[in-house]
Amino acid sequence: MPDTYDLVILGSGPGGYVAAIRAAQLGMKTAIVERERLGGICLNWGCIPTKALLRTSEIYHYMQHAADYGLSAEKIGFDLDAVVGRSRKVAGQLNAGVKTLMKKNKVAVHEGVGALTGPGALSVKQGDRTVELAATNIIVATGARARDLPFAKADGKRxxxxxxxxxxxxxxxxxxxxxxxxxxxxxxxxxxxxxxxxxxxxxxxxxxxxxxxxxxxxxxxxxxxxxxxxxxxxxxxxxxxxxxxxxxxxxxxxxxxxxxxxxxxxxxxGIVPNTENIGLEALGVETERGHIKADGFGRTNVPGVHAIGDVTGAPWLAHKASHEGVVCVEKIAGGDPHPFETWNIAGCTYSRPQVASVGFTEAKARERGHEVRVGKFPFIGNGKAIALGEADGFVKTVFDAKTGELLGAHMVGAEVTELIQGYVVARQLETTEAELAETIFPHPTLSEMMHESVLGAYGRALHI
CATH class of the missing domain: 3.50.50.60 (FAD/NAD(P)-binding domain)
Incomplete structure (x- = not known):
């Protein structure tokens, strides 16, 4: 007899494991199937360990420019194995954290290669052994992988x-x-x-x-x-x-x-969705260019089969997958969540300097017929940025000239990936320029540039 669950999730990335936790919170008997490591690509090979590497290179950069801060540093160098080792240690720590969360929430973990075998049925191949699972609902959260060049596949060497x-x-x-x-x-x-x-x-x-x-x-x-x-x-x-x-x-x-x-x-x-050899064709699950077609609640065209995360298409972001997972599970549990939409998802690039944005670009807003007001404020006009030695960059905001709606925000500079959420919240609350202009921002902070950019869109910037 197969192990029976209310919900089985195929894939344990940020979409899958968050969905599993929310399902357990809602009283569902839940299992997760993972072929590699809990946490998926993001936690083990993407979002988190790359940030560990970038933090190392950032510190190395500052060490090489110690004199800019009145400091001295000699014989600067690095141990590549140690740099990589730190990154892998960070990934390992978070992988262990996901294991703890699964145990804490009583989510069963089946390690192996999973595939849908029929309505409400999955098989999990664990070496020479195959385990059969049954579930009222299944969520496919198998993610995606890097796209190869057609004429030179990655070999890991060159x-x-x-x-x-x-x-x-x-x-x-x-x-x-x-x-x-x-x-x-x-x-x-x-x-x-x-x-x-x-x-x-x-x-x-x-x-x-x-x-x-x-x-x-x-x-x-x-x-x-x-x-x-x-x-x-x-x-x-x-x-x-x-x-x-x-x-x-x-x-x-x-x-x-x-x-x-x-x-x-x-x-x-770019990426390729992991939709091959998981049983979608036999069940008739619709795909488009390899991605599973799902609605705002993660429902596919096949009753009881759902899909979330990178496997469903752009934007291919961890925070998108996690939110999709929560919405999908709450709908399965009989709740009434807002359907998932992509209009207010921030994008972040953790280079030096960083880039962050949400909503429409200025060009896209004009293309959509908006008459716009644009504010822009440079890092060089911000006291905290100058004190940090990070005076390169700017904050840009795009408003609808008629309604004051915040259409988009775009930033480049130090720590902007931490700042962008302020504009995400503002858009979620349907805030206009009036509320943002009246908001008091603490001094001295980089966030003051967000305020100045808003003021600048209406000819009221104070420090430029």
């Missing part, structure tokens, strides 16, 4: 995905990064700060192409100033992988193809 780039066997001397989204820019920042010669290759006209154009332009200039070479409007025609180097055929914006040797290549050109 051609890397993000996963290889997190545990480098050696420090690249000359690194090519294909793709300039958040992952590409974060690794460019890390490896450049650690001393590698870095080139970013982007086929679109600007780096960080989903961000506001002013943010992209600022980042392009700042990264170039830090020694990162940026090739936009350029493509990769081919890679020849050798024992000790990679030869890349790069087609420039002028259409000409030139070859160049690199020690390593990181491919950061």
């Amino acid at each position: 051609v890397w995905t993000y996963r290889h780039a997190m545990v480098p066997p050696e420090m690249p001397s000359k690194l090519l990064i294909v793709g300039s989204g958040a992952i590409g820019v974060e690794f460019a920042s890390f490896y450049r700060d650690m001393g590698a010669e870095v080139t970013i290759l982007e086929m679109l006209p600007r780096i960080l192409p989903v961000e506001d154009e002013e943010v992209s332009a600022f980042m392009g200039k700042r990264l170039a100033r830090d020694g990162i070479r940026i090739l936009t409007g350029a493509g990769l025609d081919g890679l020849e992988v050798g024992a000790d180097a990679v030869t890349a055929a790069i087609k420039g914006a002028d259409g000409k193809v030139a070859t160049e040797r690199f020690s390593h290549v990181i491919v950061a050109i």
